[in-house]
Amino acid sequence: MSSSDPRATGADEQATGMRRGLVNYGDAGFSLFLRKAFIKGSGLTDHALDRPVIGIADTASGYNPCHGNMPQLIEAVQRGVMLAGGLPVKFPTISIGESFAQPTSMYLRNLMSMDTEEMLRAQPMDAVVLIGGCDKTVPAQLMGAASAGIPAIQLITGSMLTGSHRGQVVGACTDCRRFWAQFRADAIDAQEIADVNNQLVASVGTCSVMGTASTMACIAEALGMTVPGGASPPAVTSARMRVAEETGAVAVQMAKSRLTIDRILTEKAFENAMRVLLAIGGSTNAIVHLTAIAGRMGLEVDLKALDRMGRETPVLVDLKPSGQHYMEHFDAAGGMATLLRELKPLLHLDALTVTGRTLGEELERAAPPFPQDVIRPRDNPIYPQGGIAVLEGNLAPGGAIIKQSAADPKLMEHEGRAVVFEGLQDLADRIDRDDLDVSADDILVLKNIGPKGAPGMPEAGYIPLPRKLARQGVKDMVRISDGRMSGTAFGTIVLHVTPESAIGGPLAHVRNGDRIRLSVERRELNLLVSDAELARRAQEQPVTPPTAERGYRKLFLTTVTQADRGVDFDFLAAPEVRGRIPKA
Ligand code: FES
Numbered sequence: 001m002s003s004s005d006p007r008a009t010g011a012d013e014q015a016t017g018m019r020r021g022l023v024n025y026g027d028a029g030f031s032l033f034l035r036k037a038f039i040k041g042s043g044l045t046d047h048a049l050d051r052p053v054i055g056i057a058d059t060a061s062g063y064n065p066c067h068g069n070m071p072q073l074i075e076a077v078q079r080g081v082m083l084a085g086g087l088p089v090k091f092p093t094i095s096i097g098e099s100f101a102q103p104t105s106m107y108l109r110n111l112m113s114m115d116t117e118e119m120l121r122a123q124p125m126d127a128v129v130l131i132g133g134c135d136k137t138v139p140a141q142l143m144g145a146a147s148a149g150i151p152a153i154q155l156i157t158g159s160m161l162t163g164s165h166r167g168q169v170v171g172a173c174t175d176c177r178r179f180w181a182q183f184r185a186d187a188i189d190a191q192e193i194a195d196v197n198n199q200l201v202a203s204v205g206t207c208s209v210m211g212t213a214s215t216m217a218c219i220a221e222a223l224g225m226t227v228p229g230g231a232s233p234p235a236v237t238s239a240r241m242r243v244a245e246e247t248g249a250v251a252v253q254m255a256k257s258r259l260t261i262d263r264i265l266t267e268k269a270f271e272n273a274m275r276v277l278l279a280i281g282g283s284t285n286a287i288v289h290l291t292a293i294a295g296r297m298g299l300e301v302d303l304k305a306l307d308r309m310g311r312e313t314p315v316l317v318d319l320k321p322s323g324q325h326y327m328e329h330f331d332a333a334g335g336m337a338t339l340l341r342e343l344k345p346l347l348h349l350d351a352l353t354v355t356g357r358t359l360g361e362e363l364e365r366a367a368p369p370f371p372q373d374v375i376r377p378r379d380n381p382i383y384p385q386g387g388i389a390v391l392e393g394n395l396a397p398g399g400a401i402i403k404q405s406a407a408d409p410k411l412m413e414h415e416g417r418a419v420v421f422e423g424l425q426d427l428a429d430r431i432d433r434d435d436l437d438v439s440a441d442d443i444l445v446l447k448n449i450g451p452k453g454a455p456g457m458p459e460a461g462y463i464p465l466p467r468k469l470a471r472q473g474v475k476d477m478v479r480i481s482d483g484r485m486s487g488t489a490f491g492t493i494v495l496h497v498t499p500e501s502a503i504g505g506p507l508a509h510v511r512n513g514d515r516i517r518l519s520v521e522r523r524e525l526n527l528l529v530s531d532a533e534l535a536r537r538a539q540e541q542p543v544t545p546p547t548a549e550r551g552y553r554k555l556f557l558t559t560v561t562q563a564d565r566g567v568d569f570d571f572l573a574a575p576e577v578r579g580r581i582p583k584a
């Protein structure tokens with residue numbers, strides 16, 4: 001039967017193009033006949049339809065300037081697909097722009113993952129190019145593709161360019177926070193804050209520091225899900241467009257060889273990604289995202305093992321917020337190849353990548369090293385241990401984390417008095433009051449910003465310093481919450497306290513004046529209140545978890561898991577746990 005024979009059923013494993021996956025009606029021949037008729041409505045010929053079909057997930061949105069180069073990227077991917085003998089077919093999915101999504105972009109990540117998964121299942125395609133960049137989009141796409149199971153490759157939109165403010169290099173969004181903190185402390189005036197506002201986002205593309213977007217870009221490459229060097233070229237460069245073209249071509253190879261995602265997203269790949277997360281001083285959010293992606297593959301993240309891995313993985317990348325530079329400098333320093341070469345003894349070099357070659361083979365092919373000062377050698381790290389430490393104790397029986405590389409070393413062993421805020425509104429109402437009873441040695445505690453609390457686990461864990469202390473020159477305090485923190489933020493900030501306060505975790509029962517002890521060295525977070533007293537408080541003021549009447553919010557509140565399970569919906573994770581990562 002010739003490939004354009006309308007009776008072709010697609011039952012053949014090697015089948016590509018519109019034939020694959022078309023046996024879903026009783027009469028497979030008729031089904032194919034119909035679909036061909038309809039797609040020919042776009043002007044396509046039989047000849048075009050015989051090629052492998054490469055879906056391209058288009059996540060352009062006027063609300064997402066981080067994806068503002070989407071038209072050019074799609075054009076380059078299409079070119080790559082066609083040069084390699086495939087047929088590109090773009091389709092839209094939800095886009096999530098970090099700065100505009102309410103109540104928080106995280107509330108929508110699982111929705112985007114469901115959209116992505118179901119569109120990959122519903123539409124005939126032999127492989128898919130996922131184009132994402134802004135914080136939640138890459139995790140959502142990887143989660144969806146992991147569940148859909150077809151050959152998939154990630155294309156990153158790329159970072160924005162840095163700006164220049166009165167002679168200083170600036171970029172979103174570590175500098176957004178730094179300048180705003182100075183403005184709150186009356187250290188800079190209204191004119192200056194307006195001027196810097198024009199420079200913080202100098203082009204389309206994702207935040208230019210090692211925030212969540214850059215972290216997930218590096219992680220996607222470390223997982224083997226991008227072409228080599230795909231993590232770092234800035235959004236507006238010709239290098240980014242060449243990455244896009246190459247991505248299209250590789251997608252065709254993957255379609256032809258049926259290189260499905262389960263062969264790439266293995267235990268080894270996740271361990272490599274964790275190593276990279278620690279070595280880049282990456283965003284704490286990435287732990288939640290990696291946990292969710294792994295959960296789709298039936299793998300559970302062991303936070304204690306991750307912490308052990310952290311103790312032997314130095315931070316090597318000198319990017320804000322842990323260091324000095326920006327993503328464009330990381331790219332100029334050779335990007336991921338330079339980093340991975342440095343991490344070689346700690347990596348599984350036999351992990352497979354989208355190219356069909358292993359990570360080790362790709363490193364052999366990468367450009368040779370050269371002198372640079374953005375990615376340090378292992379014997380001269382930015383920070384001797386991994387960026388993220390996992391804490392435990394009676395305040396966080398299910399764990400909590402701290403980004404130690406962005407914290408004040410003087411506060412990492414600290415005992416203080418709790419100053420408690422019951423939620424975001426309470427915080428907004430009182431944090432700047434002159435009569436707030438607070439001093440620099442106190443510990444700020446914010447409740448009800450966990451997965452169910454806000455809901456969606458917003459990035460409100462970066463609790464602002466009380467204005468009266470900021471004016472006195474206080475730069476950092478210990479802050480604790482069940483929420484997340486932007487990857488671009490810095491400070492001695494304990495996050496992801498599990499279980500969260502909204503479902504009655506111990507955090508719910510902390511009161512003003514309680515003593516709390518943080519020891520990053522011992523990995524402990526303890527409330528110095530007896531179990532009996534906590535039980536008494538729980539009885540006196542029982543917690544009612546939040547509910548919703550209808551819609552997505554109801555789905556969210558009834559099925560969302562805690563941080564230690566990736567804040568995914570319980571029904572989206574793989575039904576069976578096959579293993580635990582990291583094994584380290
Ligand atoms: Fe999109 Fe920062 S707002 S990456």
Ligand code: MG
Binds near residue numbers: 211486487
């Ligand atoms: Mg962010």
